[in-house]
Amino acid sequence: MASDDRTYRLGDLQLEIMKVLWRLGSATVVDVHEQLVGEPLAYTTVATMLRKMEDRRLVAHDAPSGDGQGRRFVYRPLVSERDVTRGMAGDLVERLFEGSLASxxxxxxxxRDVSAAELAEVERLIREHKRGRAKRR
Amino acid sequence: MASDDRTYRLGDLQLEIMKVLWRLGSATVVDVHEQLVGEPLAYTTVATMLRKMEDRRLVAHDAPSGDGQGRRFVYRPLVSERDVTRGMAGDLVERLFEGSLASxxxxxxxxRDVSAAELAEVERLIREHKRGRAKRR
DNA sequence: GTAGCAAAACTACCGTGGTAGTATTACCGC
DNA sequence: GCGGTAATACTACCACGGTAGTTTTGCTAC
Structure with missing residues (x-):
């Protein structure tokens, strides 16, 4: 039933945090907290979430090397945006559309309301994709 | 942050149950249970889930009219497959791709490994979609 | 070396999905 | 009407995401 690989079933907050880490490369709790401008969250909420995400091997922190700025943990992503996006998107395509891209x-x-511009862009992407395919053959 | 409308954030089992109900139109717990051939679940698990889903207004059951077959509840979907699919797919497109269809x-x-046939099908869908657009204008 | 502060750790709580055992209820056949 | 059975209701438990308060720890400046 659907995908068993729960590694890439991220909740809203987890995904937002990952996005910050992907964008910045690595970040302290303070950094992440202040990047989350949307809903205002308590500092400790972000810290707790990061710890839980570390348990799940989504992120890791470097040992606090005494480089001058206290003992602030520096978190970095352990999973790539590519992998997470693929995992989540794939999961949904399986769950809802039995794996069919066409569906x-x-x-x-x-x-969805698709603008003409967006439709054109999609067509362009497909043409480009086909060219890539042909070349690879 | 992402979509607030949690109405259409169904878990795996919930979605599987909805699929059965959409397919059959309406069904008893027995029906649903025996349609779920994947993982073997206890009968009461399915019954409990249906009750929880009724609380969430995803399904409803008709009052057990004494039509001869005991008091078996007949459940039916309260939300359409269209709406749920749109909700879940839309949610993901927002969360992962900032709402961009092209992305x-x-x-x-x-x-994904897209077969040539599937790619062709996608192209056909787009042509068809454009024709529909043009006609509507 | 110690006080103060900032950061992390610990703890706690809620909601919900998932799972299922036990208790209760209601029908049906005799 | 009553007993048996089949169905629902109740209860309980776990995991996890999300949220945040309280406690502990460790650095740094004096």
Whole structure:
């Protein structure tokens, strides 16, 4: 039933935190906290979440080498944006569309307001993809 | 942060149950249970889940009208497959791709093994979609 | 060396999905 | 009407995401 690999089932906050880490490369709790401008969260909420994410091997922190700035942990991502995006998107395509890309695209075209520009962009992407395929062959 | 409408954040089992109900139109706990051939679940697990889903207004059951077959509840979906699919897919597109269809399709093309047949099907869908657009204008 | 502060650790709580055992209820056949 | 059975209701438990308060720890400046 759906994908068993729960590694990439991130909640909202977890995903937001990962996005910050991907963007910055690495960051302290303070950094992450102040990047989360959306909902105002307690500092400790972010710290707790980062610790939980460390348990789940989503992030890691370097040992606090006494380089001058206290003992602040510096967190870095252990999973790539690519992998997480692929995992989450793939999970959904499996769960909702039985793995069919065509069904997925069909649904997105039908149910979302797609601007002409965006549609053109999608067509361009497909042409480009086909060219890539051909070359690889 | 992402979508607030949690109505359509279904778990694995919930989605599987909804799929059965969408397929059959309506069903008793027995029906649902025996349709879930994947992981073997206790009968009461399915019953409990259906009750929880009723609390969340995802399903409803008809009052047990004494039509002969005991008091078996007949459950039916309160939300359409369309709405749930749109909700879940939309949620993901927002969360991962900032709402961009192009980014979404780009990712799917890059990261999944897309067969030539499937690619052709996608192209067909887009042509068809454009024709629909044109007609509507 | 110690006081103060800042950071991390610990603890706690809620909601919900998932799982299932036990208790209760309601129907049906005799 | 009553007993048996089948169905629902109740209860309980775990995991995890999310949220945050309280406690402990460790650095740094004096």
């Amino acid at each position: 997925t695209v069909s649904h997105l075209l039908e149910e | 979404t399709v780009s990712h799917l093309l890059e990261e």
